[in-house]
Amino acid sequence: MKGRKTTKIAAWAAVVFFVGTLFPYAYGAVDGGLKQLRTFINVLQYVKENYVEPTDSDQLITGAIRGVVGELDPFSQYLEPKEYLALKNDTRGDFGGLGIRLSEVDGFVTVMSPMPNTPAYKAGVMPGDRILFVDDRDISDMTLDEAVEIMRGPVGSKVKITMSRKNEKTGEYETLPDFHFKREKIVPEVVYYRMLENNIGYIYLVDFSGHSTEEVQKALKTLSKQGMKGLVLDLRFNPGGLLNGAVELAQLFMGDKQMVVYTQGRKPEFYQEFRTGAKADYPDLPLVVLINQGSASASEIVSGALQDNDRAVIVGQRSFGKASVQQVLPLDDGAGLRLTIAKYYTPKGRLIQRDYRDKKKENEGGIFPDVEVKMDPQDEVKIFTQYNNVVYTPGQEMPKMEFKEKDPVLDKAVEILKEGPQKIIAQKADMEKAAAEQAEQKAAEQEKQKTAQPNKQKEGNTK
Numbered sequence: 001m002k003g004r005k006t007t008k009i010a011a012w013a014a015v016v017f018f019v020g021t022l023f024p025y026a027y028g029a030v031d032g033g034l035k036q037l038r039t040f041i042n043v044l045q046y047v048k049e050n051y052v053e054p055t056d057s058d059q060l061i062t063g064a065i066r067g068v069v070g071e072l073d074p075f076s077q078y079l080e081p082k083e084y085l086a087l088k089n090d091t092r093g094d095f096g097g098l099g100i101r102l103s104e105v106d107g108f109v110t111v112m113s114p115m116p117n118t119p120a121y122k123a124g125v126m127p128g129d130r131i132l133f134v135d136d137r138d139i140s141d142m143t144l145d146e147a148v149e150i151m152r153g154p155v156g157s158k159v160k161i162t163m164s165r166k167n168e169k170t171g172e173y174e175t176l177p178d179f180h181f182k183r184e185k186i187v188p189e190v191v192y193y194r195m196l197e198n199n200i201g202y203i204y205l206v207d208f209s210g211h212s213t214e215e216v217q218k219a220l221k222t223l224s225k226q227g228m229k230g231l232v233l234d235l236r237f238n239p240g241g242l243l244n245g246a247v248e249l250a251q252l253f254m255g256d257k258q259m260v261v262y263t264q265g266r267k268p269e270f271y272q273e274f275r276t277g278a279k280a281d282y283p284d285l286p287l288v289v290l291i292n293q294g295s296a297s298a299s300e301i302v303s304g305a306l307q308d309n310d311r312a313v314i315v316g317q318r319s320f321g322k323a324s325v326q327q328v329l330p331l332d333d334g335a336g337l338r339l340t341i342a343k344y345y346t347p348k349g350r351l352i353q354r355d356y357r358d359k360k361k362e363n364e365g366g367i368f369p370d371v372e373v374k375m376d377p378q379d380e381v382k383i384f385t386q387y388n389n390v391v392y393t394p395g396q397e398m399p400k401m402e403f404k405e406k407d408p409v410l411d412k413a414v415e416i417l418k419e420g421p422q423k424i425i426a427q428k429a430d431m432e433k434a435a436a437e438q439a440e441q442k443a444a445e446q447e448k449q450k451t452a453q454p455n456k457q458k459e460g461n462t463k
Contacts, residue, residue, distance in 0.1 A: 040064070044057075044060060044061070044064070047060065048060070062078070062080070065078045066078050069337070069339070072339075072340065073324070073340050074356075075322070075324055075326055075338070075340055076326065076338060076339050076340045077337075077338045078335065078336075078337055078338075079328075079335055079336040079337065079338060080335050081333065081334035081335050082149070083335075083336070084328075084330070084334065084335055084336035085334075086149070087328070087336065087338075096152060096153050096154050096155040096156070096157060096183035096184065096185060096186075097118075097151060097152050097153075097183055097184070097186040098118065098119050098120045098125075098151060098159070098161070098181050098183065098186075099114060099115040099117075099118020099119055099120045099121060099184070099186050100112075100113070100114050100115065100118070100120040100125060101113045101114075101115065102131070102144060102147070102148060103144070104144045107140075108130040108131070108140075109130065109131045109139060109142075109144060109147045110128065110129070110130050110131070111125055111126065111127055111128065111129040111130075111131070111163075112127060112391070113127050113390070113391040113392045113393075114126075114127075114392055114393075114394065115186065115188070115189070115392060116392050116398065118184065118186060119181045119182060119183070119184055120181070121392065121394055122394075123179055123181065124394045124395075125163070125179065125394070126165060126393065126394065127391050127392075127393055128165070128166060129163045129164070129165050129176075130163060130164045130165075130173060131147065131151075131161060131162075131163055132162045132163060132164055132175070133160075133161070133162035134147070134150050134151055134159065134160070134161055134162075135150075135159055135160050136160065136162075137150065152183070153183050154183065155183055155184060155185050156182060156183065157182070157183050158180065158181065158182050158183070159180075159181050159183060160178050160179070160180055160181075161178065161179045161181060162175065162176075162178050162179075163175075163176050163179065164176060187211050188206075188209065189206070189215075190205060190206040190207055190209055190211065190212050190215055191203060191204070191205055191206070191212070191215040191216055191218075191219050192204045192206075192387050192401070193219035193222070193223060194401075195223060195226050195228070196232070196414060197414065198229070198230075198414070198417075198418055199226075199227045199228055199229040199230070200228070200229065200230045200231070200232060200414055200417050200418075201219075201220070201223035201226075201228040201230065201231045201232070202231075202232045202234065202410070203216060203219050203220070203223075203231065203232070203233055203234065204234040204384075204387065205233065205234065205235060205238055205249075206238065206387075207238055207239055207240065207241045208238070208240055208241030208242050208245035208246055208249070208297075208298035208299070209241050209242065209245070210242065210245070212241070212242075212245045212249065213245055213248040213249050213252070216249060216252070217252070217281070220252070220281070220282065228285075229286070230285065230286040230287070230288075230417035230421075231282075231285055231286070231287050231288070231417075232288050232289075232290060232410065232413045232414065232417070233287065233288070233289045233290070233312075234289075234290045234410070235289060235290060235291050235295045235299040235302065235303060236290050236291060236292040236294060236295060236316060236380065236384070236409070237292065237294035237295070237380070237384055238294070238295055238296070238298075238299040239294070239296050239297060239299070240296045240297020240298035240299050240300070240301075240322065241297065241298050242298065243274070243298065243301070245298055246260070246261070246297075246298035246299075246301040246302050247260050247261075247274050247276070247301075249302050250276060250301075250302050250305045250306065251276040251277055251280060252280060252281050252282055253280055253281075253282050253283065253285065253287060253306060253311055253312070254276045254280055254283070254305065254306070254309055254311055255276055255277065255278060255279045255280035255283050256276070256278060256279075256280075257275045257276060257277070257278060258275060258276050258305075258309050258347070259273060259274075259275055259305070259308075259309070259347035260274045260275060260276060260301065260302075260305040260347070261274050261301045261304065261305060261323075261344050261345065261346065261347070261352075262274065262344070262345050262347075263325050263342040263343065263344055263345070264342055264343060264345060265325065265341050265342030265343070266341075267341075270325070270341055270342040271342075272342075286417055286420065286421050286422075287306065287311065287312040287313075287421065288312060288313045288314075288315055288413040288416050288417055288421060289302070289303045289306055289307075289312045289313070289314050289315070290314075290315055290316045290409055290410065290413060291303050291314060291315075291316045291317065291318075291319045291367060291369060292316045292317045292319070292375070292380060292409075293317055293318065293319065293320055293377070294320065294380075295316075295319040295320060295367070296319065296320035296321070296322040296323075297322050297323055299319065300319045300320070300321070300322070300323050300344075300352050300366065300367050301323060301344060301346075301352070303319065303367045304346035304347075304350065304352060304367050305346065305347060307346070307367065307370065308346045308347040308348045308350075309347060310425050310428075310429060312421070313370050313371065313413075313416055313421040313424045313425060314367065314368075314369045314370045314371070315369055315370065315371045315373060315409060315412055315413050315416065316369050316372070316373055316409050317369065317372060317373070317374060317375070318366045318367065318368050318369065318372075319366045319367040320354070320366060321352060321353060321354020321356075321365035321366035322352075322353065322354070323343065323344035323352030323353050324340045324342065324343045324344065324353050325340065325341050325342035325343065325344065326338045326339060326340055326341070327339055327341045346367075351364060351365055352365060352366065352367065353365050354366045370424055370425075370428055371412060371416065371424065373408055373409045373412050375408060375409060379405070379406075382405045383405045383407050386401065386402070386403055386404070386405060387401070
């Protein structure tokens with residue numbers, strides 16, 4: 001009886017959560033759903049008492065909560081305390097850490113490369129070093145994510161790391177003297193840039209974190225000093241990130257309070273417009289933006305804004321179509337709820353969010369390029385692997401990045417910049433004007449037919 005009572009209490013706690021948190025905007029639907037909530041309690045109780053193996057009420061309820069939120073869309077999510085904390089760290093764009101890129105190699109957490117000017121780099125941590133203990137805590141049974149999590153901490157805090165390094169003569173790994181680090185704010189690299197032929201600048205933006213726009217500005221200044229006459233902004237495989245980063249980036253090229261994006265949801269207060277300031281840093285710089293199926297969220301906001309405002313030519317393949325507004329709500333137990341409350345629209349009213357579940361809407365959502373250049377995804381991955389292959393080794397000069405893979409999308413962008421992107425922009429404007437006139441004419445004809453039909457009926461009645 002006591003177990004049954006405990007299960008009921010836990011189940012009712014879940015119901016309170018559903019009604020009070022998940023459905024704050026739909027109280028009218030709660031009355032109609034009470035029978036289903038009672039069914040949920042009965043199912044939970046039956047599982048708890050009769051399932052072949054013992055079950056944990058907390059886990060069952062957490063699974064139920066995940067199921068409810070997962071039914072909404074692919075981007076709403078229940079976040080357990082660890083996940084919620086990780087989300088806050090990731091969107092900040094900086095954290096207290098050591099500055100090492102890690103991977104799992106042969107079952108060991110292995111250093112791929114220390115980032116320049118970070119605690120790990122200064123201490124002489126080398127590529128290939130294996131991490132064995134963190135503050136005397138064995139990490140051999142941990143996942144890579146778990147190991148990374150315990151290595152992070154408040155800026156200024158200390159941590160002891162035990163590593164092993166391969167002896168080149170014997171081929172055996174030998175334990176090194178402990179490293180004692182003081183954690184620092186780590187700013188990950190998010191921008192790679194270089195000058196192409198004909199003084200065409202190239203910037204590859206990894207994502208939109210807290211420092212993206214700042215790093216792009218630095219790259220633009222360097223390229224401008226080198227005589228840049230046009231720019232390729234590469235947003236392929238860029239998953240997005242912070243909205244303000246997207247608006248700030250668009251503002252570098254668009255001025256005069258132009259619309260970047262707006263949001264619209266069920267509630268009037270979820271309608272918001274995001275516009276640029278009065279002045280752009282590079283208002284006349286010829287610009288081509290590259291996108292592909294891996295470009296999402298903030299990448300789509302930037303490319304859509306530049307496209308709709310006739311500021312850039314978009315080249316590549318249709319983007320992913322992920323541009324919905326998630327509100328993250330903290331919950332009492334340290335968990336969080338990420339809930340979709342609105343969707344993003346380009347300045348001309350195009351819905352960016354793509355509905356993969358509804359085949360009838362397969363032509364809606366995402367950003368369509370002005371110039372389509374199709375590529376095999378595996379070939380695209382090879383192009384971007386070149387950036388990740390750069391290894392920083394203490395005591396050695398930073399290696400020169402070599403670009404050996406063929407990139408037809410980038411080649412097309414360079415070709416457009418040589419000829420002048422305004423030509424394509426003008427052609428697109430003419431096509432849009434013609435399509436608008438055709439739609440207007442069609443609407444006028446339909447209205448004319450509607451007006452004429454009652455008159456015919458009237459004549460027939462008179463006869």
